[in-house]
Each structure stands twice: as structure tokens, then as C-alpha cells.
Amino acid sequence: MQKEYTQTKEQVLEGLRTDRQGLSAQEAEKRLQEHGENRLKEAEKLTLFQRFVQQLKDPMLLILLAAAAVSAVTNILSHESFTEVIIILLVVLLNAVLGGTLYQDLSELPAAHLRHMDFFGRAKHVHTVTLAPGSRLAACRQQGAGVQGVNSMHHQALHTAAPGLAVAALSEDGVIEALEASAGPFCVGVQWHPEHLFHRDPFALAIFRAFVQAAQLVPAP
Secondary structure, rough: HHHHHHHOOHHHHHHOOOOOOOHHHHHHHHHHHHHHOOOOOOOOOOOHHHHHHHHHHHHOOOOOOOOOOOOOOHHHHHOOOOOOHHHHHHHHHHHHHOOOEEEEHHHHOOOOOOOEEEEHOOOOEEEEEEOOOOHHHHHHOOOOOOOEEEEEOOEEEEEEOOOEEEEEEEEOOOOEEEEEEEEOEEEEEEOOOOHHHHOOOOHHHHHHHHHHHHHHHHOOO
């Protein structure tokens, strides 16, 4: 059978059993009963748990989780803080479970030229990010949206934000540094570590204060 795009108008009309006047109301109703509505079938919506299980099928995510576990155990044995591991994993998993994608290593992102992995600079600003106007993070900053210095200790990066999450901050080289959701009292994930900066950075302290204030508004179970 000829493809429709190679046929003449008359051949197409004949194949569809109609003419240039279109279908009569009676014929349209008959075909509706026969074939149903001309509507795409909606994909089945997955629950949060189903999305999580799907992500666990990704070998790279399993490697990431295993590496994080080994790093956490090493930090415990050496009596070092492993909050960095937890925070980065939470941001990555939050985005992945909701349907986003990630770069397993910043080397996959050629434009990423800044120093994103600097454990020795945890208590100082290593690079800057631009806070999105109208974001919750921008509301935490006295000057509002704009350029803000942050520390940086990560080699993974988000590739695409999951549905329901908005990019709240970008680094100078285009790496997604923060996500947030409009739903809920306070759902914000950052790739930097305000817990090492709050003693000297009003913006870092304001993030924690905003989180505590939002938590106080949630009724007790």
C-alpha cells in the first residue's frame, strides 16, 4: 500500500472513505462508535515508590549509592563528618525519584570548568551561583535574586530537573546547583553546603532559618 504522503488528494480521500465535504454527522457518529475517540492513550502514572524502584534498576545509580556508602563508612571510622555524602545523595535522589536525570561525573559536562570539588574550601566561597528570581532561595537572601558565593564539594551534577521541580540556582558554568518545589511548605535542595558557612554567611544561615520556620507551620501528626 502506498504511503499517504505519496498519494494524490483523491487517493487519500478514497482511502479514508470520504470526500472534500467531509463526513456526514451520521457517518461521523458511526465511526466514533466503531473506532472510539481520536485520543492518545495516557501513560500510566507511576507512584513515588514505583519511580524509586525504577531508578534502582539503573546500574550507575547503584554504583553511586555503593560509593556513597563506602565513603560514609570511611568517614565514620576516621571520625570525620559525612554530612557531605548525605546531602549530595539527597539532592540527587530527590531529583531522580521524581523523574529527573543526572551526570554521574562533571567530566560528562564539557562546559563545567569551575572547581566544583574543593574539600579544603568547605568554609569559604569557592564559586558563585545565580539565584532565580522568585525562588525560595532568593527570598532567603537579603538582596534577593542575583549572584551569591557558595562552597562546593561535588562531582555529580543534575542534568534535567524532574517534573514539579524548578531550577533555583545555576553556577557560572551552567551546572544546576539548586532545585526546589512549589508544593509543600519547604522543599529545597542545594548542591553546596550551607552547614559549613552559616557561622559567617548570613545567606547560609537564612536557609536554615527558613527551613525551621516552614517546619513550625506543619501541624503535628
